[in-house]
Amino acid sequence: MRRTWFVILAALALALAIGPGPEAGAVSPEELPGWMRDRTEDHLFYKAAPYNFSVYSVPQLARDLNGVAVGHAMAYEDLVTGRDSELETETFERIDRVLRNPPRFMPDEATIGPTFARRFGALEKLFDWAHVLHAQTIDVLTDEALSNDAKDAEIERLWRFYLDSAPYTITGLPLNMDFLWSQPESEAFRKKYPKVNGLFWGYHWLQTSMYDMLWRTSTDTHVPQYELVGSRYHELELYKTDRDFMPMMGETSPRFAGRFHEMANAFDNLHMLHDMVNDVLASPELDPAEQDRRIAESMGKVLTSTHADCRAGEGEPGTLHDHRFPAGMPGMGMMKGSDEDVMYMSGMGWMNMSECAHCSVRLPKGNPWGATLSMEGWTMTVRCLLCARDMATETPGRGIVRAATEDPARTLVLIGDEEGNWTSSIPEVVFLETEGGDHPECTDWSRAFTSREAFDSYLLRYPEYAEVAPLDLAAWSVRGRPTPETYQKIDRPNPYRTEEGGEE
Amino acid sequence: MTRTRSVSKIALWLGVVFGLTVMGPSWALGHEGKCPLCKLDLVQNTDSLDYEVVVKVGNKKIEYRCIYCVFGDQKRYKTDLVVYAPSEKPGEPVVLKRTAGVWSAPDSTVFLNSFAKHKTCATESRTFSSQHAFDRYVAKRAITDAVALTLDEMLVAAAERKE
Numbered sequence: 001m002r003r004t005w006f007v008i009l010a011a012l013a014l015a016l017a018i019g020p021g022p023e024a025g026a027v028s029p030e031e032l033p034g035w036m037r038d039r040t041e042d043h044l045f046y047k048a049a050p051y052n053f054s055v056y057s058v059p060q061l062a063r064d065l066n067g068v069a070v071g072h073a074m075a076y077e078d079l080v081t082g083r084d085s086e087l088e089t090e091t092f093e094r095i096d097r098v099l100r101n102p103p104r105f106m107p108d109e110a111t112i113g114p115t116f117a118r119r120f121g122a123l124e125k126l127f128d129w130a131h132v133l134h135a136q137t138i139d140v141l142t143d144e145a146l147s148n149d150a151k152d153a154e155i156e157r158l159w160r161f162y163l164d165s166a167p168y169t170i171t172g173l174p175l176n177m178d179f180l181w182s183q184p185e186s187e188a189f190r191k192k193y194p195k196v197n198g199l200f201w202g203y204h205w206l207q208t209s210m211y212d213m214l215w216r217t218s219t220d221t222h223v224p225q226y227e228l229v230g231s232r233y234h235e236l237e238l239y240k241t242d243r244d245f246m247p248m249m250g251e252t253s254p255r256f257a258g259r260f261h262e263m264a265n266a267f268d269n270l271h272m273l274h275d276m277v278n279d280v281l282a283s284p285e286l287d288p289a290e291q292d293r294r295i296a297e298s299m300g301k302v303l304t305s306t307h308a309d310c311r312a313g314e315g316e317p318g319t320l321h322d323h324r325f326p327a328g329m330p331g332m333g334m335m336k337g338s339d340e341d342v343m344y345m346s347g348m349g350w351m352n353m354s355e356c357a358h359c360s361v362r363l364p365k366g367n368p369w370g371a372t373l374s375m376e377g378w379t380m381t382v383r384c385l386l387c388a389r390d391m392a393t394e395t396p397g398r399g400i401v402r403a404a405t406e407d408p409a410r411t412l413v414l415i416g417d418e419e420g421n422w423t424s425s426i427p428e429v430v431f432l433e434t435e436g437g438d439h440p441e442c443t444d445w446s447r448a449f450t451s452r453e454a455f456d457s458y459l460l461r462y463p464e465y466a467e468v469a470p471l472d473l474a475a476w477s478v479r480g481r482p483t484p485e486t487y488q489k490i491d492r493p494n495p496y497r498t499e500e501g502g503e504e
Numbered sequence: 505m506t507r508t509r510s511v512s513k514i515a516l517w518l519g520v521v522f523g524l525t526v527m528g529p530s531w532a533l534g535h536e537g538k539c540p541l542c543k544l545d546l547v548q549n550t551d552s553l554d555y556e557v558v559v560k561v562g563n564k565k566i567e568y569r570c571i572y573c574v575f576g577d578q579k580r581y582k583t584d585l586v587v588y589a590p591s592e593k594p595g596e597p598v599v600l601k602r603t604a605g606v607w608s609a610p611d612s613t614v615f616l617n618s619f620a621k622h623k624t625c626a627t628e629s630r631t632f633s634s635q636h637a638f639d640r641y642v643a644k645r646a647i648t649d650a651v652a653l654t655l656d657e658m659l660v661a662a663a664e665r666k667e
Contacts, residue, residue, distance in 0.1 A: 349538070393564050396540050396580060419562020419583060478563055489536040 033168070033305075044129055046136055047161050051143035051154075055135070058142055058222045060230050061210065065135070067102030068203040069109055071095045072274075075196055077113035079281045080120075087193045095199060099238060106135075119292070123277065126299055129166045130270045133158060134207065137263065141214035148216045148409055152259070159263050163304065170269050171304045172262025173312050174333035176322035177245070180272050180301060181336075185286070185294065189278035194241040200278065201246050202238035204271045205377065209233075211253035211264075212372060212379055217402060221413040221425045228398050228415060229374070237377060244346050244496035246271055250332030250353065251345050254381050255372055255402075257331030261312070264331030269302045276301070328354025328363065337495030347378045350490035358387035359439045360488035368443055371403035371412075384446035386433055386481065393420055393480050405429075405450050406458060412448045414473075422477050430455040431471040439484045539569035541577040547626040554590035554597065555626050561585055570629035572617055575662035578602065589631035592641055598631045600655075607655055614638045615658040618650050 046052050055062040078084065078091045110117035110124060117124045140146065140154045163169055181187070190197040206229075213225045249257040249264035257264035276298040280291050300306055301320055312330060315323040324334050326343045335343045345351050355362055356370070357380035364370055364383060371388040372381050375395045382388050388401045401414040405426070413425035430449045437445040445465060449455040455470050471479070537546050546567050547555035557568040561581050568574045571589050578585070584604070588597040600609045612634045619628035628647065632638040635652055642650040653661060 394537065394566065396564070396566050396577075417562075418564075418581065420564040421562060480563075480565065483536070487536065 044132060044166060046132060046139075047158065047165075049136070049139075049154075051139045051146065052136070054139045054143040057144065057219065058226050061138075061142075061222075061226045063102040063104060064099075064206060064230060064233065065138070066104070066106050067099045068206065069107055069131075070098045070103065070112060071199055071203060073107070073109040073112035073116070074098070075200070076116040076281075079278075080113075080116050084282075088195050092195050092199070095196070096238075099199070100234070120277075120295060123295060123299060126168060126170065126273070127270070129162070129168075130170050130266065133162045133263070134267065134270075138210065138214065141211070142219060142222060144219045151215075155260060155263070159260070162266075169304045170266045170273070170302050171307045172266045173307050173310055173323045174261075174265045174325040174330070175269055175272070175302065175307075175320075176318060176324075176334045177248075177268070177272060178334065178336040178338075179318055179320060179322060180276060181245075183276065183279065183294075183298075185279040185283040186276075187279065189275070189282040192282045195239075197278070198241045198243070199238055200274060201243050202233065202240065204274075205237045205247040205252060206233045207271075208247050208249045208267065209252040209374070209377075209379065211249070211256035212374070212402065213253075213400070215253070215256045215259075216411050217413050218411070218425055221415075224415055224423075225400055225413065228400060232377065244344070244494065245335065246275055247346075248332050248335070250326075250329040252377075252379050254329065254353065254379060255369075258329060261325075261331035265312075265333065268332060273298060273302050326353055328352070337492075342490055342492075344492075344495050345378065347376055348380065349494075350492050351380075352490070353381070355488075356381070356383040356387055358382045358391040359442065359484040359486045361440050361442070361486050364443050367408045368404035368406075368447060370443065371401055373399055373401055375399035383439075384442040385431060385448050385476075386442060386446035386479075387484075388414075389476070390480055390483070392416055394483070403448050405448050406454045407450050410450050412450075420477065422473060424473050426450050428452070429473055431473075431476040432458065432465060432468060433471060433476065433479060434465060434468050439486045537567065539573050540566060540580075541573040542569055542622040542625065544569055544622055544625075549590070549594065552594065553592075554594050557590060558588040558597075559585055560588070569622070570619075570625040571615060571631050571658070572619070572625055572629035572662055572665070573622075575659060576665065591631055591633045592637040593633070596633075598633055600631070607659060609655045613655060614652040615655070616642065616647070616650055617653055617658055617661050618647055 055065065074095050075087065075091060078087055083091065109128070136158050137155055140151050140158065143151070146154065159172070209229060213229055214222060217225070249268050253264070277295050280286060280294045280298065283291070286294060307321065307323070310321055310323050312323050313325065315321045317324065317334075322334060324340060325332055326334065326338055327341050337344055342350050342352050348357070351357060352360075357373075359382070361383055363381055370381060370383045371385055372379050373388045373391050375392060375397055380391070382391060385401070385403055388403060392399045392401065398418055399416045401412070401416070401422075403412040403414070405412050410426065412429060414422045416422045428451050430452050432445060432447045432449070432455060434445040444462065445468075447458070449458065452470060459466050459468070536548070538544065539546055546569055549555055555569075557571055557574055559566045559568060559574055559581075561583060568577070571587075574587055574589075585602040587600040587602075589600055591598045598610060598613050600607065600613075610633070614632050614635055616628060616630045616632065616638060619625045627645065630641070632641065638652045
């Protein structure tokens with residue numbers, strides 16, 4: 001029944017659809033489609049699939065995501081019902097109680113925020129449909145029956161389903177985040193409600209970080225990985241009030257964002273729409289009618305139809321149709337101060353995402369793709385296991401390494417404790433690491449294998465390493481070398497602050 | 505090794521060499537990063553003086569900007585620590601230990617902790633192997649009102665500082 005319903009709605013939307021937006025800047029109300037004034041209920045439900053609700057195989061993640069929905073709805077409802085003065089106190093505490101005791105099932109946000117849903121019905125639909133896409137991709141990734149390749153194919157199908165079936169969608173093109181957050185009311189919400197804004201950005205940290213945690217990693221690693229990720233979410237990420245910008249998919253899940261860049265961009269654009277809406281609602285100088293108009297304009301800025309004739313990698317810099325992206329990261333729009341080569345990343349400084357975060361040598365393409373390291377809220381891509389381990393060794397706290405092995409279907413997941421002791425998702429893992437190897441070749445001499453047989457097979461093909469002994473996890477863990485001499489630090493100030501942050 | 509593989513490696517090497525040549529001073533060698541406590545840049549060791557304070561915790565080696573930052577951040581760590589604190593001599597750090605929660609240092613160790621803002625902590629929060637070395641250091645840098653602190657006094661000073 002849903003398919004028929006989708007087709008009808010899609011046809012209606014097509015009839016009402018707006019054309020390409022203006023070259024640079026505002027979307028005028030006259031150009032907005034009629035559905036933006038439609039307040040009727042028209043929920044869309046999940047694409048029918050056997051993997052639906054597999055997220056509950058990672059129970060705490062599922063509940064935390066349910067809590068996010070409640071948090072969004074409570075804040076919005078209080079903002080539009082005259083309780084905005086309580087947002088940083090009573091509302092924050094009420095939301096925090098829910099986040100600490102999240103619901104077992106996903107709530108209908110309209111029942112928590114009925115006033116907001118009535119006033120901004122079209123916005124709720126736009127949010128809701130993208131949230132369904134969000135949820136179903138997580139269901140795919142947590143499903144125990146599908147292979148990695150089958151999951152990738154299904155995620156592609158979900159993206160097409162979203163574009164083809166939803167009457168109006170959020171664009172998968174990269175958008176210039178600096179432009180979108182340079183509206184007259186931008187930053188109003190963060191400045192006025194820093195604690196609740198911290199919650200919103202904390203939700204978005206979780207919603208973006210979970211992709212690399214789940215993508216192409218064995219399902220039996222998901223619960224132990226989330227023990228670390230979820231702890232950080234609850235202890236730190238929800239309560240940060242000093243972030244420079246909302247978390248981006250490319251920053252927190254660079255592997256997924258690189259592979260599914262349209263979807264990653266859509267999620268970033270969705271999160272930016274949340275910020276733009278928040279800023280409008282936090283601007284008392286705008287009367288309700290003007291707020292409605294500005295929110296409709298904000299929706300227009302991120303719609304697929306607004307950017308119908310545009311292509312990724314092109315566009316006028318610093319405008320609504322700036323669809324460039326940083327080098328190596330097609331799943332992310334341009335950020336404040338960034339150019340095609342480098343961008344500023346919270347917690348890391350200026351980074352080139354096409355280079356190893358530890359040795360600054362260009363990242364490899366194909367397999368082995370290297371590894372990622374998740375620590376302190378960021379996830380960085382590195383060229384090899386040595387770079388991952390040594391970067392973790394230099395960084396306080398617990399961490400997760402996700403690394404390529406000789407088998408593209410098996411990702412090694414290492415979870416490290418506060419002292420740099422690692423546990424492995426592959427008990428029989430064997431490492432190759434030469435003494436004194438040069439970093440531009442580290443993908444050859446620093447590798448992980450799923451078995452001793454695979455290690456021996458590799459050495460037969462590369463006899464230059466025939467004398468190198470295999471390392472087990474314990475032996476590999478205690479090795480370490482100085483930061484490689486190829487490491488390049490990009491010395492530029494934080495573009496979000498007039499002076500570099502830090503204790504004074 | 506295939507021909508393609510060799511060519512790509514040569515190209516990669518040439519790229520790195522070219523980069524090192526043309527990028528000049530912007531290519532930084534060594535342990536660059538931020539201090540986990542004060543978030544300011546780590547100061548690199550020089551021929552005449554070391555700056556990087558290294559905390560060894562298990563397999564990890566975490567670098568701090570000054571000895572105050574180590575003491576100020578020590579609650580982060582639950583287990584035993586070994587601290588390699590730069591002294592007045594390059595390559596000869598004073599080794600401090602926290603064992604079962606109790607700090608220890610060589611008998612003659614003294615500390616300088618006179619910085620007002622973290623911008624100067626790397627030069628004004630330091631460890632010395634002796635009172636004599638401390639006196640020479642503060643005289644050379646004309647650090648006024650400098651007081652040589654014992655380990656216990658340094659720990660108290662670190663605990664009392666409001667950040």
